[in-house]
Amino acid sequence: MRGRASCLEIFRQMTRIRRFEERCAELYTESKIRGFLHLYIGEEAVASAIIPQLRPEDAIVATYREHGHILVRGTPMDAVMAEMFGKIEGCSKGRGGSMHLYDAGRRFYGGNAIVGGGLPLSTGLALADRMQGRKNVTACFFGEGAMAEGEFHESMNLAALWELPVLFLCENNLYAMGTRIDRSEAEVDLLLKARSYHVEAATVDGMDPLAVAEAAEKAIRVVREEARPYFLECRTYRFRAHSMFDPDLYRDKKEIEEWKKKDPLPAFETFLKMQGWLDEAASAAMKKKIDAEIEASVKYAEEGTLEPVEDLIRDVVTPHITG
């Protein structure tokens, strides 16, 4: 079991993500944020319990549903929010938006919006670590929907074949847009798939932050110490629609309500209180601080700068160096 500090930090990150996402939804309806917006609400326990266990020199590859991941990784919320606003102060200078958050310094390699597209990348990052003798982990997050793509198959095999230190993190929220997993996978036991590539695998309740932390700790150890891939399925659920465009017609409202009963935020808060690690006052103070952080980030983003149009073609290729 985790100690007090670690648990409180997980809870703080979960709360931070939840509130950040809720604020993003508002800002979207106010047209401050545009493009596609995919919220992580309901799934916070996964990123919050895994990412703090990574080292700064480890790498992360994520999907378009990655606000939470980059926040937990430590990229300042200001930079993330400014990105959503399309400002040059954003973590991708306003070029990427919600789906393409990057932070090279923290080895956060996007924000990948082609489903399955991040998996090949993760094998390469791990290959570079391996070839350069660095005991790093590349944590690659993807949804269960991505597993039907050829990229999943090719990447798992390559990682296993070449013993690449990739931690494959499947965020199984049961749906890929409107398609439930049993309508996209002939075999829904995902561990069988991992094993067909000779990759060690485990499943964990993604609504239980402690269980996720435990499973991730083991997984990270295997990847780092034994320099081979590992597949961890985190069973979770998104409480909101797929994106702001999704009318969410394909799920039973009852199903959603059932899952909301498993909401990790109140449950984990109760747990912390029962442990005597958190009281009402501390909880309120934490939330107040988070709200302040969020409002500050909105202000920062609002006041951010639009990149001059003259710079449009900047960053297509690297500025020419002599040669």
Place this chain on the structure above:
Amino acid sequence: MRGRASCLEIFRQMTRIRRFEERCAELYTESKIRGFLHLYIGEEAVASAIIPQLRPEDAIVATYREHGHILVRGTPMDAVMAEMFGKIEGCSKGRGGSMHLYDAGRRFYGGNAIVGGGLPLSTGLALADRMQGRKNVTACFFGEGAMAEGEFHESMNLAALWELPVLFLCENNLYAMGTRIDRSEAEVDLLLKARSYHVEAATVDGMDPLAVAEAAEKAIRVVREEARPYFLECRTYRFRAHSMFDPDLYRDKKEIEEWKKKDPLPAFETFLKMQGWLDEAASAAMKKKIDAEIEASVKYAEEGTLEPVEDLIRDVVTPHITG
């Protein structure tokens, strides 16, 4: 066990393929055949034992190593040889060559030269059968090398998910060009892969025509009667280089010699003789007939017509029909 007639026919087909392929190799060195040429020598038992069990209304999808398959399917050797010569009398009118043999009437859908490229096609042919209530089988041949491609993964899953009557036939000859299977697959137990898609699977000694016939009979029955996919791995070996361009530097000569000891042609001939189903005279007569068929096909091809250059853009799109 198969009866006399069926066994003799398998043997005849195996011999036909062997001699046809040997003749093609000669014709290649004489520059009569050009482009890429991939011979099936060593693997004849597979196509010969499986394809005769298919019905005329079943479909076949094959690879660039498909001379044997189309011959067993019943396409006249004349048309096949003429194709290799690039003549309009060829089974693809000289447009396709060795890698793209087609016979629409016999539901032979190529001759696919992109590794793995035929697999998606086979799911669609089976889907059409399923949607139109036809109890047909689509037999899809591919090499073990193709299994690393994303197309394998996606097609297996789709076939299983939609219960498509595809017989996936993996001709595992251990090598993909110069790459041995354990250098391309992290998990060499191919059945584990099939099962990860919830597809029934079996492995058979591809050098034993009777074992192949037995396994195929069961597989075809499952696909046809239960209308679902099946995966059959046939373990075999190619005695020649990958193609006429391949110096074959990656295999131990000893390994090749070991496999040649398992050559199904002499072994099966001995078996037939021991059964009293074939004697030396009948064997010689059969071979003579085959050689005559081959020489006739060479003559036919030699005397074939070159398509007029004016027709170059024919068959890019279907000639316009009013509308």
Place this chain on the structure above:
Amino acid sequence: MTSSRPTSPAKKAATTYREALRAAHREALLGDPRVFLMGEDVGRYGGSYAVSLGFLKEFGPERIRDTPLSESAFVGAGIGAALGGMRPIVEVMTVNFSLLCLDQIMNVAATVRHMSGGQLSVPLVVRMATGAGRQLAAQHSHSLEGWYAHIPGLKILTPAVLEDARGMLGSALLDPDPTLIFEHASLYNRTGEIAENAGLVPITGAAVRREGKDLSLVAYGAMLFKALAAADELQKEGIAAEVVDLRVLRPLDTETILKTVRKTGRAVVVDEGWRSGSLSAEISARIMEGAFASLKAPVERVCTVEVPLPYAKHLEDAALPQVETIVAAARKALRHV
């Protein structure tokens, strides 16, 4: 060349581009049992642009098939099903994901007929949303329809007007060869009137959407409307621009293009593809080849700036062809003497 107006006067009804597409699908599904629709989220979700909303209920799961995220397999399955006697409509959610099935499109769909010496045809229809303009950034804003037009064996359609949204699908399904239909995502909500009895339209030939004598604007898809708006602007300056809607990017209707240029002597091609190697280049080259003597000025091209599309709105706007940039190019072409 296709006229932009139906020849017989018919009662008109208000509709949208999406509704026109829906009507086309329903007609096809009702009219031919071989027709079915498959793609990611076409069923329960209702199509990511709501084109097939309600179809699952109406036509059932055999004919409205949600696919896994497996673009290569389900496009390939479409090819196979077409060979097997069906008339599949495959929806690839957007062109951005079509790179994953490009091998099946180029190496199989487009070549099977030829490789088999004409024995087989692939009556497959693939639909995709295309285009930028909604701040979807670099991986979700491609306009590759002009690029696809490079591939022999394919037919490439870009319905812009409501009549084409209504009529092209049915005609494509009658075509024995593989057809790709590109629907610009900004058009789905476009409203207008359409003849109540609107039906199939020819899928050969461009259409002159506005006549004019001073210069020619050649466009397709969503760019047609920017070109028409630019023509309105130019009209205010007394410049009469003719506007051609290409409609079909492959095979290109060179004749209609040359005809307008022979008439006006000046042309601006508007293309949402990145400039270098966009279809606009092909059109420009064909104009030079076929109407060199008529050209009073070099053909101008208004295309997307060569940058992966940025998220920030002002940058995205600056990257895309706009009414003002079209007007500016037109003025430039007119200044040339």
Place this chain on the structure above:
Amino acid sequence: MTSSRPTSPAKKAATTYREALRAAHREALLGDPRVFLMGEDVGRYGGSYAVSLGFLKEFGPERIRDTPLSESAFVGAGIGAALGGMRPIVEVMTVNFSLLCLDQIMNVAATVRHMSGGQLSVPLVVRMATGAGRQLAAQHSHSLEGWYAHIPGLKILTPAVLEDARGMLGSALLDPDPTLIFEHASLYNRTGEIAENAGLVPITGAAVRREGKDLSLVAYGAMLFKALAAADELQKEGIAAEVVDLRVLRPLDTETILKTVRKTGRAVVVDEGWRSGSLSAEISARIMEGAFASLKAPVERVCTVEVPLPYAKHLEDAALPQVETIVAAARKALRHV
């Protein structure tokens, strides 16, 4: 623009295109521990065109990596490895198979720098064999390098002469951005002499390979040699053709192209891509845009006929640009007054 001759006289040695490539690889592998080669059959087989024969023994399996048949994964792995500080050379056996990894190339390699706001560069080199002419039929005869040149964020190289086969790889490895190198399969056995001390060459700019005043032949890759042969033919008739080798298809060296056309007033572009939407169209359009006043005749294009390449030799020959068709196009351009 790059001169076609080394500036200082150096001792020459006989070599082949393949040997020049091999020397380039060995130099890169020996000179930088971050460089490694991966691809299908680059190791034990020795490379399907024998470019890396013996490398596995020389450099070991960590640096010469045979990959599974998984184009998307290993090209993506190349991108990731480049981001992780390596300098990968990824061999995609031929361009025909590259459609399977096009998503990784277009949506990842070409965009990461931009999407990340310039934080990341992808110093990846992808090599592929390209081209037709060996009766490999429809799925194995693509010439898509000009098509790839449409994609912002990529650099596209087409070494034709031995110096470029020797020198472009090293320069590409120094480039911080993704570079695709297309080697025409018919060139590997090409022989010639090259300076013994030949090394890196600039990877910007076209080169004038032959000077002439009457018309300009613009080509790249294997077509360069057909253009040069056509220039020889034309010389017999007293026509002096200037021959430009594009060398780099993206970014295109417009200046060199315009310069030759301004000098000669007539141009024939030779491109092995299918005509419609080939790079020849872009070149033609740019010539019109930049040298309209100098043009004495419309730019001619000699391209591949729009047909999936047929197996039969006489048909394949008829489909591809040939010396005679280039000469005929040149005559046509010269007839125009």
